[in-house]
Amino acid sequence: MPEGDTVHKLARGLRSRLEDERLAGLWLREQGAIDALAGARVREVAALGKHLLVALAPRGGGPDRVLHVHLGMNGRWRRVEPGARRGGGERLRIETEKDGFACLRAPVAQLLRRVELPGHPALARLGPDLLAGELDLAVVVARARRRDPRTVADLLLDQTVACGLGNVYKSELLFLERLAPRASPRALADERLAALYRRGRELLLANLGGWRRTTTRPVRAGEPWPAGMPRLWVYERHGQPCLRCGALVGVERQGDLARPTYWCPRCQASG
Numbered sequence: 001m002p003e004g005d006t007v008h009k010l011a012r013g014l015r016s017r018l019e020d021e022r023l024a025g026l027w028l029r030e031q032g033a034i035d036a037l038a039g040a041r042v043r044e045v046a047a048l049g050k051h052l053l054v055a056l057a058p059r060g061g062g063p064d065r066v067l068h069v070h071l072g073m074n075g076r077w078r079r080v081e082p083g084a085r086r087g088g089g090e091r092l093r094i095e096t097e098k099d100g101f102a103c104l105r106a107p108v109a110q111l112l113r114r115v116e117l118p119g120h121p122a123l124a125r126l127g128p129d130l131l132a133g134e135l136d137l138a139v140v141v142a143r144a145r146r147r148d149p150r151t152v153a154d155l156l157l158d159q160t161v162a163c164g165l166g167n168v169y170k171s172e173l174l175f176l177e178r179l180a181p182r183a184s185p186r187a188l189a190d191e192r193l194a195a196l197y198r199r200g201r202e203l204l205l206a207n208l209g210g211w212r213r214t215t216t217r218p219v220r221a222g223e224p225w226p227a228g229m230p231r232l233w234v235y236e237r238h239g240q241p242c243l244r245c246g247a248l249v250g251v252e253r254q255g256d257l258a259r260p261t262y263w264c265p266r267c268q269a270s271g
């Protein structure tokens, strides 16, 4: 599932192939081929939480345009041959002379004017990116206090507080910080909230390599994974023994979207 680490890795990959290149073609399902951007230079590829932004400078001047993509639950990118026939489910195709990338099943793939970004209904409300070069945890805690959601599980998914965490990290963080998913953020001291987001940043940063996501141990590229060792503490491990205490991992659905939270009732009794 794409969370902040996935999108930052994706941005890094696209950046290496696209930045400073000129567009040979840009196609969006809703608009068809965008001829006005033929020859545009890819000025920047950036990730902001789970959002991907590609800034385009039109050939011959004119204001920058920005491609905005959010992969949602099921969206993904695929490398394609430039000029290859479009497949089903394609939302967006971006091509240079040498490379082609197709975005499939993304719920958001739109072309914006750069001046629209500060007032954009989703982008303008985002909290600090947990993978940003610098992170002020006091700002994140202050934003959390203003939002005041019912449970700490809902809080972690709230991208207006801090962005980058999704459903996998939500469960893993609550386990590592020994917090019950239904705990009220109001009952948590500022230091406890800051610790949650600090660890969230650490987990995201530790997963920026090319390997599969893990929270159970640090991984270095090329290092073999121990046989039988789960990569995650609780996520999708319901009905299996907790790796710490042996109690059965449970699952419950919370929030407006009823996203599942996996947790150990014994390790996470607090809050």
Ligand SMILES: [Zn+2]
Pocket: 242, 243, 244, 245, 246, 247, 264, 265, 266, 267, 268
């Ligand atoms: Zn346990």
